[in-house]
Amino acid sequence: MPAVDQLVCFALYAANRTTTQAYRALLEPWNLTYPQYIALVTLWNDGEQTVxxxxxxxxxxxxxxxxxxxRxxxxxxxxxxxxPDDERVVTVALTERGVRLRTExxxxxxxIAAGSGLTDAASARELIDALRHLTEAMKDLRDHPDDARDAHATRHTA
Known part of the structure; x- marks a missing residue:
């Protein structure tokens, strides 16, 4: 077994890549990328908003x-x-074509749910919650790397 198969970071990387590739295959007939798709999903659900x-x-x-x-x-x-009241602010809104894409x-x-093996809404929610927790923890590490290094050094010198 390759050493990378033992790394959480590599498992996340591989899952992210293959998920993005699955989205690419599903969205290709509409010439959409995954980031474009999530922008559409956000606009469909949350409505018009600023950039x-x-x-x-x-x-x-x-x-x-x-x-x-x-694009x-x-x-x-x-x-x-x-x-009109503040030209620095740009508002994004769906066109009729953008709204119709929701159905298409x-x-x-x-x-994606079927391909991921998630069998119900509860299992999807559990995975989403775990990934959100991981994201927040990694943001904290990104923003405060010295804290993590100090904690690691303290554990190994005590």
Whole structure:
């Protein structure tokens, strides 16, 4: 067994890659990427919003988000409009075509759930909760790496 198979980080990496590849296969007929799909899901569920709030929700920076939204606007899925009262704020809204995509892509979540082996909503919720907990822990580590190094050093010198 390769050494990487014993690493949690590699298991997460491999799961992420293959999940993204599965989404790519499902979304290819619509020429959509996974980030574009999650932007659509956010707009379908949360409605019109600013580029800033969408970027926050998707955890994407403006350098990634703006070109992606431009491609989606060119495809006719959404519009971006500057607010008249503050032109620095850009609002993103779905077009009729973007709204119709919800029906066309309704099979995607079921396909992903079936492919992942999640048998019910409770098992999906459990996995989501565990991954959110991991994400928060890794954000804390990212933001405070010295704390983790200090804790590790303290445990091994005590």
């Amino acid at each position: 800033g709030s969408l970027g926050e929700a998707l955890q994407l920076d403006s350098g990634t988000l703006s070109p992606m939204l431009a 989606m606007e060119n495809a006719g899925y959404l519009t971006r409009t500057r607010r 892509l309704a099979h995607v979540p079921q396909c």
